Amino acid sequence: MAQLVSRKENFSEWYNGIVKNANLADQAAVHGCMIIKPYGFAIWEKIKESFDKKFKDTGHQNAYFPALIPKSFFGREAAHVDGFAKECAVITHHRLKVNEENKIVVDENARLQDEVILRPTSETVIWNAYKNWIRSYRDLPLKLNQWCNVFRWEMKTKPFLRTSEFLWQEGHTAHATAEEAFNEAVMMHGIYYDVIKNILAIPTITGAKTANERFAGAEETFTLEALMQDCKAVQMGTSHFLGQRFAKAFDVKFSAADGSLDFVHGSSWGVSTRLMGALIMTHSDDKGLVLPPKIAPIQVVIVPISKSEEEKKNVLTYIADIITKFSQQGISFKVDDREGFTPGWKFNEYEMQGVPVRLAVGMKDVQNNSVEIARRDNFEKFSVEKDLCVDVILKTLEDIQENLYQRALHFQNEHTVIVDSYDDFKEAIKQRKGFVLAHWDGTTETELKIKEDTQATIRCIPKDDPRCKEEGKCILTGKPSKQRVLFAQAY
Amino acid sequence: MAQLVSRKENFSEWYNGIVKNANLADQAAVHGCMIIKPYGFAIWEKIKESFDKKFKDTGHQNAYFPALIPKSFFGREAAHVDGFAKECAVITHHRLKVNEENKIVVDENARLQDEVILRPTSETVIWNAYKNWIRSYRDLPLKLNQWCNVFRWEMKTKPFLRTSEFLWQEGHTAHATAEEAFNEAVMMHGIYYDVIKNILAIPTITGAKTANERFAGAEETFTLEALMQDCKAVQMGTSHFLGQRFAKAFDVKFSAADGSLDFVHGSSWGVSTRLMGALIMTHSDDKGLVLPPKIAPIQVVIVPISKSEEEKKNVLTYIADIITKFSQQGISFKVDDREGFTPGWKFNEYEMQGVPVRLAVGMKDVQNNSVEIARRDNFEKFSVEKDLCVDVILKTLEDIQENLYQRALHFQNEHTVIVDSYDDFKEAIKQRKGFVLAHWDGTTETELKIKEDTQATIRCIPKDDPRCKEEGKCILTGKPSKQRVLFAQAY
Numbered sequence: 001m002a003q004l005v006s007r008k009e010n011f012s013e014w015y016n017g018i019v020k021n022a023n024l025a026d027q028a029a030v031h032g033c034m035i036i037k038p039y040g041f042a043i044w045e046k047i048k049e050s051f052d053k054k055f056k057d058t059g060h061q062n063a064y065f066p067a068l069i070p071k072s073f074f075g076r077e078a079a080h081v082d083g084f085a086k087e088c089a090v091i092t093h094h095r096l097k098v099n100e101e102n103k104i105v106v107d108e109n110a111r112l113q114d115e116v117i118l119r120p121t122s123e124t125v126i127w128n129a130y131k132n133w134i135r136s137y138r139d140l141p142l143k144l145n146q147w148c149n150v151f152r153w154e155m156k157t158k159p160f161l162r163t164s165e166f167l168w169q170e171g172h173t174a175h176a177t178a179e180e181a182f183n184e185a186v187m188m189h190g191i192y193y194d195v196i197k198n199i200l201a202i203p204t205i206t207g208a209k210t211a212n213e214r215f216a217g218a219e220e221t222f223t224l225e226a227l228m229q230d231c232k233a234v235q236m237g238t239s240h241f242l243g244q245r246f247a248k249a250f251d252v253k254f255s256a257a258d259g260s261l262d263f264v265h266g267s268s269w270g271v272s273t274r275l276m277g278a279l280i281m282t283h284s285d286d287k288g289l290v291l292p293p294k295i296a297p298i299q300v301v302i303v304p305i306s307k308s309e310e311e312k313k314n315v316l317t318y319i320a321d322i323i324t325k326f327s328q329q330g331i332s333f334k335v336d337d338r339e340g341f342t343p344g345w346k347f348n349e350y351e352m353q354g355v356p357v358r359l360a361v362g363m364k365d366v367q368n369n370s371v372e373i374a375r376r377d378n379f380e381k382f383s384v385e386k387d388l389c390v391d392v393i394l395k396t397l398e399d400i401q402e403n404l405y406q407r408a409l410h411f412q413n414e415h416t417v418i419v420d421s422y423d424d425f426k427e428a429i430k431q432r433k434g435f436v437l438a439h440w441d442g443t444t445e446t447e448l449k450i451k452e453d454t455q456a457t458i459r460c461i462p463k464d465d466p467r468c469k470e471e472g473k474c475i476l477t478g479k480p481s482k483q484r485v486l487f488a489q490a491y
Numbered sequence: 492m493a494q495l496v497s498r499k500e501n502f503s504e505w506y507n508g509i510v511k512n513a514n515l516a517d518q519a520a521v522h523g524c525m526i527i528k529p530y531g532f533a534i535w536e537k538i539k540e541s542f543d544k545k546f547k548d549t550g551h552q553n554a555y556f557p558a559l560i561p562k563s564f565f566g567r568e569a570a571h572v573d574g575f576a577k578e579c580a581v582i583t584h585h586r587l588k589v590n591e592e593n594k595i596v597v598d599e600n601a602r603l604q605d606e607v608i609l610r611p612t613s614e615t616v617i618w619n620a621y622k623n624w625i626r627s628y629r630d631l632p633l634k635l636n637q638w639c640n641v642f643r644w645e646m647k648t649k650p651f652l653r654t655s656e657f658l659w660q661e662g663h664t665a666h667a668t669a670e671e672a673f674n675e676a677v678m679m680h681g682i683y684y685d686v687i688k689n690i691l692a693i694p695t696i697t698g699a700k701t702a703n704e705r706f707a708g709a710e711e712t713f714t715l716e717a718l719m720q721d722c723k724a725v726q727m728g729t730s731h732f733l734g735q736r737f738a739k740a741f742d743v744k745f746s747a748a749d750g751s752l753d754f755v756h757g758s759s760w761g762v763s764t765r766l767m768g769a770l771i772m773t774h775s776d777d778k779g780l781v782l783p784p785k786i787a788p789i790q791v792v793i794v795p796i797s798k799s800e801e802e803k804k805n806v807l808t809y810i811a812d813i814i815t816k817f818s819q820q821g822i823s824f825k826v827d828d829r830e831g832f833t834p835g836w837k838f839n840e841y842e843m844q845g846v847p848v849r850l851a852v853g854m855k856d857v858q859n860n861s862v863e864i865a866r867r868d869n870f871e872k873f874s875v876e877k878d879l880c881v882d883v884i885l886k887t888l889e890d891i892q893e894n895l896y897q898r899a900l901h902f903q904n905e906h907t908v909i910v911d912s913y914d915d916f917k918e919a920i921k922q923r924k925g926f927v928l929a930h931w932d933g934t935t936e937t938e939l940k941i942k943e944d945t946q947a948t949i950r951c952i953p954k955d956d957p958r959c960k961e962e963g964k965c966i967l968t969g970k971p972s973k974q975r976v977l978f979a980q981a982y
Binding site: 097128 | 519524527532558560562564572578579584587594619656
């Protein structure tokens with residue numbers, strides 16, 4: 001296994017090293033696409049299950065809409081085409097042929113009359129269906145979600161964080177009132193916060209996007225922003241209040257109980273495999289990946305240590321009832337008794353893969369009726385009595401989950417600064433201090449000028465953050481500002 | 492709700508009627524694509540879970556490979572390009588723009604140098620990755636699966652059975668020996684048989700495909716063939732022994748324990764949303780969809796019947812503990828106490844949706860301490876004591892599951908004929924008798940001639956079917972034949 005460079009040395013290379021060495025993903029043949037390897041996909045499946053359960057518990061149903069969207073659909077919502085239809089995969093032909101030189105070429109006779117776009121997001125195709133499905137208030141609310149692949153032709157790509165194809169979920173809901181649609185967007189924002197905090201152990205700062213950073217076609221976008229260890233921000237998920245925009249673009253009306261006709265009100269919301277990137281960059285260290293136990297495909301690895309076949313047999317017999325108890329308790333585990341690898345080599349491998357707890361068992365443990373437990377998060381090692389070990393491990397997994405969150409929250413707090421002058425602001429961004437809270441006059445003009453000067457963007461307008469509440473003056477223009485907003489350079 | 496035409500009157504229209512009226516799927520804007528609606532998707536999720544568990548239990552891991560494949564990959568395996576790369580979606584551009592007339596058009600400056608194909612199946616992109624992942628026998632076997640969307644540009648489409656985009660799983664495995672790869676294909680064939688029989692309640696006849704019907708790039712293809720109520724066959728799933736073909740095409744070698752180098756041996760296997768079509772056409776009747784309880788999203792619907800608010804309250808109180816017991820027993824249910832719909836209207840709706848058991852509860856039941864149970868499969872209705880109802884329903888769900896399988900098996904047996912002359916064969920096919928077992932001389936020439944004459948194809952060469960075992964003479968050429976094979980017209 002190749003050695004990782006340290007985070008300090010080269011954060012980007014360190015990140016790529018973990019993606020590769022922990023077997024999370026691999027590059028694909030087509031520009032900007034990625035292969036999600038089994039270990040990486042097992043993590044994604046756990047993340048997916050956590051969200052999917054919450055979606056269903058709150059009355060959403062899964063469905064599937066086609067990946068292929070007629071080009072013409074994108075023209076319907078003006079802001080949407082600017083935001084999405086530009087850099088996208090365009091299907092123009094439906095056949096290949098073998099030419100005279102025996103090469104496979106596109107068959108020019110099989111040109112599509114209407115070009116087809118690979119979905120960058122599905123508002124258009126879904127609202128076009130809602131037009132046929134919604135007649136009256138009895139059909140509302142309609143709360144659908146889909147798990148699928150989407151495509152955005154990205155020039156500069158990075159595994160998980162920015163790829164030409166990625167996996168995500170997109171919720172699309174339709175409601176009788178604006179209030180209900182707005183509340184739906186707020187509720188899903190809350191569910192995202194909850195899963196990202198309690199399952200992924202990632203703290204976020206939440207709030208609304210500025211008009212300039214809003215989803216193309218939304219009236220309001222809520223976001224969750226996390227801070228990575230290199231002090232850049234990652235947008236973790238967004239929820240959009242769409243108002244009646246897509247209903248108007250696709251002519252989706254409903255008759256109310258009183259017989260009146262009105263356009264439907266909508267919301268949409270999504271999280272993607274990007275979360276995998278944030279997960280890596282939030283928790284991992286110079287030894288490799290670090291995973292919160294709740295999404296670790298393997299929570300405990302057991303490494304038997306022996307010098308002979310006889311010893312190996314003894315050790316395996318010794319751990320048999322531990323394994324039974326693990327299964328009973330729903331602890332996911334792996335026993336690595338492969339030959340030809342030293343214990344040290346195995347320890348490194350599971351550290352690289354971020355397995356939260358390691359159990360090493362040798363003849364000394366058999367004699368002492370003990371096992372040795374090692375934590376991945378803080379490298380603590382300790383022996384416990386064998387009979388206690390399952391209880392201790394259950395407790396340790398909980399501790400690790402909590403510790404990772406607290407560690408990340410501490411990092412975020414340590415790297416969130418308040419600045420009140422533009423010079424301090426520029427310095428804070430230049431020094432990569434992290435999240436920067438500062439006053440802004442509320443105009444897109446100012447926002448863009450600051451971005452031009454510093455590459456920092458407004459990540460969100462936090463709602464209840466005490467550090468943001470007081471009034472003040474815009475760092476750039478000196479005009480009045482109602483509250484501080486959150487700036488950072490972002491992935 | 493629109494009335495269904497009967498199966499007898501117009502089978503194809505009946506099928507489309509169920510797809511529409513049971514809310515399974517809807518047409519999409521792009522040719523041949525479909526929207527899988529929430530109720531249809533909930534069935535697919537259950538099917539998916541059943542297979543996925545078996546795959547994981549037999550040592551397979553899920554992963555994700557890109558949907559975009561370089562055109563050049565298809566040229567590598569000669570048979571594969573003929574089978575797949577012809578009718579496919581070709582991406583030629585990566586940008587749209589707004590032209591002078593304010594229309595959205597393809598930006599000709601954003602033409603891709605190398606065109607990209609939307610995956611019709613993923614052997615090429617996966618074997619290209621295996622080349623980098625497999626070095627030695629220690630890396631084998633590699634047993635991966637992915638659940639994804641695939642694309643085949645179909646001219647004549649039918650919901651679920653033949654669509655331009657569909658959902659499926661594709662397993663791709665790599666092994667050190669031909670025997671192991673062959674056994675893997677056989678094992679997956681067995682798992683398909685098991686799930687299709689025991690979960691979908693569909694009987695199949697299994698066997699190998701002829702060389703002509705084999706997967707493009709396989710050395711052997713195993714298939715499961717089911718008979719629909721219109722006596723046409725549906726291919727339910729296939730498992731392929733790939734030999735070393737893709738390993739050779741993508742140069743995937745491994746070093747054995749003795750240090751020798753050899754190409755890897757492969758298998759691939761898949762089932763798709765096509766199973767949804769077979770499910771509908773196997774079990775359903777002129778009242779609508781019929782679902783085996785094991786994949787029914789709603790196993791029991793409870794319809795409270797009342798003439799006043801007071802009565803409704805009484806009935807809902809009365810069923811409260813039944814509902815609690817349903818949850819405890821893991822029975823999925825729905826209580827439909829909507830106002831404004833008559834019980835009869837609701838009964839029809841759930842019959843259309845194929846809900847296996849209906850529980851009607853009115854004031855008379857409250858007085859008698861009973862409930863009325865109705866079975867969807869045979870329309871039996873009976874009253875049971877309230878305290879017994881959960882046990883009776885559990886038993887009834889089992890009965891329905893078994894009855895549907897037996898009914899379909901009986902139909903298949905009744906519609907499987909043995910013929911020994913070409914005239915009888917042509918008549919049997921013309922009369923749509925169903926599966927036709929007949930002798931064949933083993934040549935592609937004969938197979939194609941029979942297809943040309945009758946549109947019937949060889950669905951499979953059954954292995955242990957006693958009706959096929961004896962030797963005889965080819966119905967067309969009179970040449971010797973080792974066993975009968977299975978013919979039918981197919982979807």
